[in-house]
Amino acid sequence: MTAYATQKIKQLWLEITPKCNLGCVHCYADSHPNRPLRESLQFEDWCSIIDEAAQMGCNRLQFIGGEPTLHPDLATLIKYSKKCGIPNLEVYTNGTAVTTARTCMPKRTGDDEDNEDDY
Numbered sequence: 001m002t003a004y005a006t007q008k009i010k011q012l013w014l015e016i017t018p019k020c021n022l023g024c025v026h027c028y029a030d031s032h033p034n035r036p037l038r039e040s041l042q043f044e045d046w047c048s049i050i051d052e053a054a055q056m057g058c059n060r061l062q063f064i065g066g067e068p069t070l071h072p073d074l075a076t077l078i079k080y081s082k083k084c085g086i087p088n089l090e091v092y093t094n095g096t097a098v099t100t101a102r103t104c105m106p107k108r109t110g111d112d113e114d115n116e117d118d119y
């Protein structure tokens, strides 16, 4: 546990990719299809951030981008966040890749911890 563990945060936004399948002129993040899927932070870095956020009492985490459903680690990061005990998880998506988004989410399996109604 780090020194940060004594501090509290309620919510965290994780900009997991600058890439987007769209290229809106008003984009707040200058996202477009030619941006890279990943920048400096790798999967292990995101897990470390999620760990630290959970230790600091974070109870709401939102995955943003770019378009977060393009990121191949999204489903794993969601599972990891749940495992860390963060109860409210959101994916801020433009919805145009909703098929991709649904297939990358953990499958509904009844009352187990992967129930997608929790997102």
Ligand code: SF4
Pocket (backbone or CB within 6 Å): 020, 021, 022, 023, 024, 026, 027, 028, 029, 030, 031, 032, 065, 066, 067, 094
């Ligand atoms: S992240 Fe949102 S605003 Fe930016 S290009 Fe994609 S859909 Fe448009």
